[in-house]
Amino acid sequence: MxxxxxxxxxxxxxxxxxxxxKVLEQKGIRCPDKLHMTLKFLGGVSEDNLKKITSNxxxxxxxxxxxxxxxxxxxxxxxxxxxxxxxxxxxxxxxLEGLIDKATDxxxxxxxxKPHITIARIKFIEDKVKLLDKIKQIKxxxxxxxxxxxxxxxxxxxKEGPIHEIVKTFELE
Numbered sequence: 011m012x013x014x015x016x017x018x019x020x021x022x023x024x025x026x027x028x029x030x031x032k033v034l035e036q037k038g039i040r041c042p043d044k045l046h047m048t049l050k051f052l053g054g055v056s057e058d059n060l061k062k063i064t065s066n067x068x069x070x071x072x073x074x075x076x077x078x079x080x081x082x083x084x085x086x087x088x089x090x091x092x093x094x095x096x097x098x099x100x101x102x103x104x105x106l107e108g109l110i111d112k113a114t115d116x117x118x119x120x121x122x123x124k125p126h127i128t129i130a131r132i133k134f135i136e137d138k139v140k141l142l143d144k145i146k147q148i149k150x151x152x153x154x155x156x157x158x159x160x161x162x163x164x165x166x167x168x169k170e171g172p173i174h175e176i177v178k179t180f181e182l183e
Contacts, residue, residue, distance in 0.1 A: 011054065011055050011056075011057075011060060011164055012052075012053060012054055012055075012164065012165045012166070012167070013052040013053070013055045013060070013063075013162060013163065013164055013165065013177065014048050014049075014050065014051045014052055014162075014163055014165060015048070015049045015050045015052065015067075015110055015114070015160055015161065015162055015163070016046040016047055016048045016049060016160065016161055016163055017046060017047045017049065017157055017159075017160050017161075018046055018159075018161065019045045019046055019047065019127060019155070020155045022153055022155070023079055023153045023155050024045050026079060026150055026151050026153050027045055027079070027095055027127065027129050027150070030082060030095070030129055030148050030150065031129050031130060033144065033148055034093060034129070034130050034141075034144065034145075034148075036135075037136075038132060038133045038134040038135050038136070039093075039130050039131070039132055039133070039135070040130065040131045040133065040171070041129060041130045041131075042128065042129070042130075042131070042171065044174065045127055045128070045129065046127070046161075046163075046174075047097070047125065047126065047127045048128075049106070049107050049110050049123070049160060050107070050110055050111060050114055050117075050119070050123070052114060052117045053117065055117070059116050059117075060177075062116060063113070063114050063116060063117075063162070064162065064177075064178055066113035066114065067110065067113050067114070067162065067178075067180050068180065069113065070106075070109050070110065070113060070180060071183060072105070072106050072109060072182050072183065073102075073182060073183050074156055074157060074158050074182045074183065075102035075103070075106075075156070075157050075182075076154050076155065076156050076157070077097040077098070077099070077103060077154070077155060077157060078097060078098055078099075078152045078153065078154045078155075079095055079096075079097060079127075079150045079151065079152055079153050080095065080096040080097055080098045080150065080152070081095070081096055081149075081150060082094070082095055082096075082129070082145045082146075082148050082150065083095075083096055083126070083145070084142070084145065085124065085126075087142055090132050090135065090138060090141065090142075091131065091132050092128050092130070092131055092132065093128075093129055093130040093132070093145060094126035094127055094128045094129060095126065095127040095129055095150060096125070096126055097125055097126070097127065100125060102157075103125050103157070104123075104125070106157075106160070106182075107123050107125070110160070111123070157182065158181065158182055159179050159180055159181045159182055160179075160180050160182070161176050161177075161178070161179050161180070162176070162177045162178045162179075162180070163175065163176055163177060164176075164177050
């Protein structure tokens with residue numbers, strides 16, 4: 011089972027991000043319909059490991075906290091594959107991510123965690139400089155939202171894009 015752990019993005023923040031997606035629309039850019047913030051990608055997980063991971067995640071006790079949309083960015087401006095929204099502040103988010111990483115240590119990270127909400131995936135672009143300028147010009151409203159829980163999700167890949175199903179929700183205190 012292909013799994014990941016994520017935080018949902020509430021409707022008002024999602025609508026703000028959808029406005030940015032509309033500005034970015036062009037050939038070679040695919041914008042996901044449903045937005046979330048991935049805390050850890052687990053990849054293929056066996057049923058036995060799923061039980062261990064779920065049990066470990068249930069042991070996490072962490073208070074609710076607030077995040078705000080920040081600005082749009084790319085991970086690597088020289089090789090643009092993803093356009094994402096940053097969030098702030100990071101202190102509590104990074105603490106939660108650390109607990110989740112420890113609870114899922116059966117699966118090792120292949121890269122350092124960088125909190126972000128993917129709003130577009132790039133297949134190809136004709137003018138990288140023009141796209142980078144457009145990204146810089148888009149200003150997001152600093153919509154604040156409360157993180158009340160996180161989800162363990164199953165991801166099924168299809169030609170039309172991934173389909174995500176919630177396996178289990180873990181409430182914050």
